[in-house]
Amino acid sequence: MAAGSRCLLLLLLLLLSVLGAPALGDPGPLEDVVIDRYYIPKICLREAQMGDFIRYHYNGTFKDGKKFDSSYDRGATVAGVVGVGRLITGMDRGLQGMCVNERRHLIVPPHLGYGSIGVAGLIPPDATLYFDVVMLDIWNKNDKLQITTLSKPKRCNRTVENSDFVRYHYNGTLLDGTPFDSSYSKGSTYDTYVGTGWLIKGMDQGLLGMCAGEKRSIIIPPFLAYGEKGYGTAIPPQASLVFSVLLVDFHNPKDGVFLEHLEVPESCKRRAVTGDFVRYHYNGTLMDGSLFDSSYSRNQTYNTYIGKGYIIPGMDQGLQGVCMGEQRRVVIPPHLAYGENGAGKYKIPGSAVLIFDVHVIDFHNPADPVEIETVFRPEGCNVTTRNRDFVRYHYNCSLLDGTRLFSSHDYEKPQEVTLGANKVIEGLNSGLLDMCAGERRVLIVPPHLGHGENGARGVPGSAVLRFEVELISMEEGVPEGYLFIWHGEPPASLYEQMDLNKDGGIPADEFSTFIKTQVAEGKGRLMPSSDPEKVIADMFQNQDRNQDGKITPDELKLKSDEDQEKIHEEL
Numbered sequence: 001m002a003a004g005s006r007c008l009l010l011l012l013l014l015l016l017s018v019l020g021a022p023a024l025g026d027p028g029p030l031e032d033v034v035i036d037r038y039y040i041p042k043i044c045l046r047e048a049q050m051g052d053f054i055r056y057h058y059n060g061t062f063k064d065g066k067k068f069d070s071s072y073d074r075g076a077t078v079a080g081v082v083g084v085g086r087l088i089t090g091m092d093r094g095l096q097g098m099c100v101n102e103r104r105h106l107i108v109p110p111h112l113g114y115g116s117i118g119v120a121g122l123i124p125p126d127a128t129l130y131f132d133v134v135m136l137d138i139w140n141k142n143d144k145l146q147i148t149t150l151s152k153p154k155r156c157n158r159t160v161e162n163s164d165f166v167r168y169h170y171n172g173t174l175l176d177g178t179p180f181d182s183s184y185s186k187g188s189t190y191d192t193y194v195g196t197g198w199l200i201k202g203m204d205q206g207l208l209g210m211c212a213g214e215k216r217s218i219i220i221p222p223f224l225a226y227g228e229k230g231y232g233t234a235i236p237p238q239a240s241l242v243f244s245v246l247l248v249d250f251h252n253p254k255d256g257v258f259l260e261h262l263e264v265p266e267s268c269k270r271r272a273v274t275g276d277f278v279r280y281h282y283n284g285t286l287m288d289g290s291l292f293d294s295s296y297s298r299n300q301t302y303n304t305y306i307g308k309g310y311i312i313p314g315m316d317q318g319l320q321g322v323c324m325g326e327q328r329r330v331v332i333p334p335h336l337a338y339g340e341n342g343a344g345k346y347k348i349p350g351s352a353v354l355i356f357d358v359h360v361i362d363f364h365n366p367a368d369p370v371e372i373e374t375v376f377r378p379e380g381c382n383v384t385t386r387n388r389d390f391v392r393y394h395y396n397c398s399l400l401d402g403t404r405l406f407s408s409h410d411y412e413k414p415q416e417v418t419l420g421a422n423k424v425i426e427g428l429n430s431g432l433l434d435m436c437a438g439e440r441r442v443l444i445v446p447p448h449l450g451h452g453e454n455g456a457r458g459v460p461g462s463a464v465l466r467f468e469v470e471l472i473s474m475e476e477g478v479p480e481g482y483l484f485i486w487h488g489e490p491p492a493s494l495y496e497q498m499d500l501n502k503d504g505g506i507p508a509d510e511f512s513t514f515i516k517t518q519v520a521e522g523k524g525r526l527m528p529s530s531d532p533e534k535v536i537a538d539m540f541q542n543q544d545r546n547q548d549g550k551i552t553p554d555e556l557k558l559k560s561d562e563d564q565e566k567i568h569e570e571l
Helices: 003-018 089-095 201-206 313-318 426-431 494-498 508-520 532-543 559-570
Strands: 034-039 053-061 067-070 078-081 103-108 129-139 146-151 165-174 179-182 190-193 215-220 241-251 258-263 277-286 291-294 302-305 327-332 354-364 371-376 390-399 404-407 415-418 440-445 465-475 484-486 524-526
Touching: 089 103, 089 129, 201 215, 201 241, 313 327, 313 354, 426 440, 426 465, 494 508, 508 524, 508 532, 524 532
Parallel strands: none
Antiparallel strands: 034 103, 053 067, 053 078, 053 129, 103 129, 146 215, 165 179, 165 190, 165 241, 215 241, 258 327, 277 291, 277 302, 277 354, 327 354, 371 440, 390 404, 390 415, 390 465, 440 465, 484 524
């Protein structure tokens, strides 16, 4: 720069100073509010606009830092409408465009504050005001409920309607994130009816249409919450509320049991009715999926009569009409389960809806007979089994769910038994009667004709059994209590014929030889057995009454004579 130019600039500055113009570094009186947005939240869903209701905190100071007012000192936020002249002009302008949780420094010149008059005893005339402001809440009388679905289960058969009873967890905060209440901190859900006035209007509306297990964020404007009065010290007047809600379950007092048939066998010959005894497995959960009980964990079915009040009413109803092998989901409202008190033993809260996934293993009625299905019967079947007959048969035994229990095929020989001798369970004995050799049957044996309530080794208590039987052979039996019978009249001189060496005594070998000869000549027959020698030995033992190893004439008696003697004694 030329020397002449520098001189001209210095002369101009001197002239301005003389005329009273502001010096460099002093901008002079402010024309508008100075706004310093020193904290802006990353998420700003809404900015304060003219006509909005707002809540905010502030500190007010002069340029020298002296405080003239503070909402913090009063312990209450400021609420009002922005941009309509209810605030000093500078504050009206400085608050517009703010986000919730935004912080601003505002410098308000006198003409936009309290001007040349000031506020007696508080703000001097022509004072520039400095405000540190944090925005806490913004809403408008035209606002509506804001609902955001955070997560929703894939399966949703039903949604909340007015008059439903709901159980939900929630976290409640003000719009700035300040928490005011939480059901989680209390360790229990909030339980109430919807649409009956028990809740604030916004929550009544915000819960409608929810699914069990759904999560929502619900933002409620003050006029749908606690309005001008607020609620205690936790919720200030004119506060918007934010609820994060998880709907645990819901029902309606008019609800009945809901059934979902998950798997039904193609063949269902019979369905359970009142009075039947049912064995079933189950998983019991709440509507949020929490498991509260399971028969599988005990590795034992639950066994009970249905329709007789031994179980909760909802399960009594839910098991009606089941098929053997059916899998069914039973949804039970609390008034048909454990009601308002719940069941502490099972960790079931009050007013909880219960979901049982049930697998029916079998059922029967105490009056049931053996069910017999003939799978194959040979042609020309004229001779059939009777009690006291000795039979050989193969069998497979299983539970009705297909669980294999026993099989004669696991052994070298078929099963052998004398029918009617209490050697097998009653139901199997009945199922083997009137069969032909070569016949095949399927037998369904109820527990009272099987192994009863206590079961047996490998057989659960109260189990219905399924037998596949095939009769291999049969031998005609003898009457009960007899080991040998004559086909005609016994010899008149029985003892003499039996005493083969005529020495006046009959040892075991002579006795055995004689009986075998009678059988071989068709004059009599032994009780059928897999061990005829043992049968003959038992016969000898019975006749050798003094156990001296031989039978004397006084000891030898026919079974019919013995029976007749007992009758006379009784008379």
